[in-house]
């Protein structure tokens with residue numbers, strides 16, 4: 001196992017990783033920008049190295065400074081968290097060539113899954129169900145027309161280099177398709193430097209279901225069940241839960257087996273997520289693979305009674321799994337996560353940075369709060385607006401919702417606007433309580 005690791009991230013996830021390290025006897029090195037001198041991740045690490053000014057490009061994305069910080073402090077490995085450099089294959093490659101273990105999958109796997117058209121082709125070849133559409137990238141409008149006729153309208157054009165909802169266009173008619181195709185391609189070129197696009201049949205109001213998978217470095221792959229992440233606004237998740245209300249244990253096993261097969265097909269190692277869309281008829285289709293630990297991993301930790309970050313460290317440290325799929329049970333019941341953002345939901349969710357003048361975090365049975373914030377902390381304007389993850393766990397979904405409603409009411413944050421009042425309204429809505437909502441939920445709810 002490692003003696004010391006560096007955490008190339010900030011905020012709650014940096015703290016989350018530091019906590020796992022402390023419990024495992026691993027020493028920690030934090031890196032921080034000048035805007036994060038007073039963040040808890042900077043305080044709680046054994047050592048902290050300033051890597052530059054606030055702008056991410058000059059600090060948390062500055063590869064040379066991060067590698068130097070690891071070398072100066074003798075860190076043996078780097079945990080990238082999520083965002084920033086977590087899915088940057090060149091960074092993973094550079095770590096490995098500097099004899100610093102990158103805590104995540106191999107660089108070639110990151111590259112392969114980073115191109116969404118290649119990822120989809122890889123999965124189809126491995127027998128994973130995918131949405132009907134183009135087999136590869138489409139290069140001209142004639143080809144696009146022909147495929148759209150075959151699969152039927154509406155269709156969706158997606159950027160190969162996109163992902164997470166960036167660079168998508170929907171077309172309902174052949175006329176709209178020409179515009180959608182050329183716009184998607186030129187937007188992709190501008191945004192990602194790669195004009196490649198592919199096409200799929202458009203699925204109306206699907207559920208966004210993702211499966212947590214994990215692989216050690218000895219070829220063992222397991223899954224930890226699914227998360228329902230359908231409650232999103234402009235591709236920003238606001239509420240996640242596990243299990244998904246509409247999935248039966250038989251379906252869970254089937255979906256889990258598919259996800260494991262997908263991970264095996266690419267020689268995956270460490271933590272990963274396979275995203276699926278579930279249509280209103282209950283069919284599942286592979287969408288994307290995320291090659292990182294995700295924001296919402298704690299809902300899975302609560303229902304499976306595991307520590308996924310510790311498992312990441314063990315696997316990267318070269319340890320084989322001490323368990324197999326049959327040992328993974330869903331004894332935690334139900335878990336829900338609310339991402340508490342410093343945003344104003346009454347003004348289109350605009351960011352609301354600044355000083356937190358009052359901070360009373362909720363507690364009690366079945367409540368977990370992951371946050372780098374505290375009273376008097378000043379939220380810097382340079383980064384993501386998430387200031388806490390509030391999770392509740394209970395035996396049943398109804399109890400879990402009641403507990404979340406209680407915990408949201410207990411959470412008192414003053415000085416900045418937060419998403420708490422909005423999430424309280426969602427908890428109280430009939431539609432959310434039904435559990436049958438799709439990705440269209442928030443748009444309808446806001447209207």
Ligand code: MV4
Nearest residue numbers: 131156164165200201202203208232287288439
């Ligand atoms: C789709 C889709 C409908 N049909 N693909 C958005 C994020 C990216 N991972 C995939 N996305 C979608 N792909 C087909 N063929 C609808 C979405 C989508 C969506 C997916 C998950 C969560 C929220 C969403 C919101 C709008 C659209």
